Amino acid sequence: MFKSVLVANRGEIACRVFRTARRMGIRTIAVYSEADARALHVREADEAVLIGPAAARESYLDGAKVLAAAKATGAEAIHPGYGFLSENAEFAEAVTAAGLVWIGPPPAAIRAMGLKDAAKTLMIAAGVPVTPGYLGExxxxxxxxxxxxxxxxxxxxxxxxxxxxxxxKRVDKPEDFAAGLASAQREGQSSFGDPRVLIERYITRPRHIEVQVFGDKHGTVVHLYERDCSLQRRHQKVIEEAPAPGMDAATRTAVTDAAIKAARAVNYEGAGTIEFIADASDGLKADRIWFMEMNTRLQVEHPVTEEVTGVDLVEWQFRVAAGEPMPLKQDEITLTGWAMEARLYAEDPANGFLPSIGKLEHFVMPDGIRVDTGVDQGGEVSQFYDPMIAKLIVHAETRQEAAEALAEAASHVQVWPVKTNAAFVMQCLEHPRFVAGDVDTGFIAAEGSDLAAEPLSEMGIEDAAHRLRHFAARSGDSADSPWHSLTGAVGFRANAPTRITQAVVVDGEAHVARMLDDDDHPMTRLIGLSVTRVIAFENGSAFDVSAFARGGSGAGNPASDGSLRAPMPGKIVATPAKAGDTVTKGQPIVVLEAMKMEHALVAPFDGVVGEVGVSVGDQVVDGAVLATVAVPDAR
Incomplete structure (x- = not known):
């Protein structure tokens, strides 16, 4: 076994790999960009090396810099994590050529599965069923x-x-095909340096089922059962679970056998995932599941597989890369209970799920569950990288118990001022369709109106303010007590008192305070603090309620003035509308690329485009006015 490992990645995956390495007595080495100088993964590593500017292409995607860092620190092995260089065959070859251990599959397997069209052709030859479509040159x-x-x-x-x-991109009608094609090609070129596309039949009730596979250098390939990753938004997974709901023994055998075939077709070694799409219009059936693609790396959702099998997949990666045989045989790998994972994204569900960036002044994760994260309080969510900041993972005996535990955990997430999707996740988990296991990849789009978190009402805030003042009076504090100088109030919901956690931000530092129990008994109080802001955390949402105690009203939002502002720094990649165009509410006006995704800024109401002040290729700052829309009679 090698004695040191460099993780060529960042954030929660670097922290995750370090955790197993420390347990196994392996020295850990981090690489980081200028944007990540104070990041958690840098502080957790035994040694860390700066490899370049914030932009990933000049740091984390620069294989030569990563290899130089490995040489400078005496690293014996490189773990690529997921994303960045994890599925780069040339980098894998460079690692082994440098005499280092590559903790991943052979470069030939990466190449074989790296292009979706070539991979499907290979799967057809191996007898693995694939989705009908076009794979041509x-x-x-x-x-x-x-x-x-x-x-x-x-x-x-x-x-x-x-x-x-x-x-x-999904396209529903011929007249939208050209725009969808152009967007897919742009994202392909921007993210992968390859604008080529394939076309597949879109399954109207698709389920995303994937199988965890593992191979060693001695020809053994096993599976570790399936995961269901159907709860997605814009093809980004939100909630994953293992096993898949509604999966019977015959269908499980069919899909895991197909996954083993796929892995053996490329002489696979290490951790990989075979992804399938299932037509769930009549439940899961063995003859209605098709190969989609293979991810030749560890997956973001690997913890749910670890929870139901009791296996540390990173440890297996280390052992297999070091030449050891598979730790367990197929019949020794068991499936126990139910696991669920929710991805906590730094995004604003109330504002079209646009990413949210900034300093994490307050960052508290729920107790009693597994939390994989790469940030902590005082850290920063950057515009340069993926907006996922944590994963909440639970394991229980049944699916219902797992869903309830994960919803409870999501309700106790406290993050400020960066916005998160915690409340949205909780609503998904408690939705009757999800509870019944009636899930498909269109679930979030179809049920969107039922998944929005309810705002904290003005009446609720005022009632909470009264309770706080009542508590302050009963607590016997002096006139200069912080309770008498509160600039806000903490809100709650009477119908869900066990889920409410209150916190205040005091001179930039967060302090948690539980105020009154159901019988109006004081529970905790803050002593000797001058409170300057009060933030209410309710069911995963955060509210700045300071204005209410100052006599203001925070209810409602002012009507939009028609200005479309950049929600974060980024690059303009399209301007579908021009000055003078008549547009309808929701119609794209400007498309911004940031945090590795395209974000369409749309018309806030029916009207006429007054001005488009940017051009394709422009770099814009946070808050910049990109375009304006006016009602017709206001031109």
């Missing part, structure tokens, strides 16, 4: 348009080198 718009018509709408356009939902 002719990438002209005319040919792709004709093939989409042949396959039949709706269709899914996918970047051949894509992953993580990037470069993937």
């Amino acid at each position: 002719d990438q002209s718009e005319a040919t792709l348009t004709a093939e989409a018509a042949r396959i039949g709408y709706p269709v899914l356009i996918k970047a051949v080198a894509g992953g993580g939902g990037k470069g993937m």
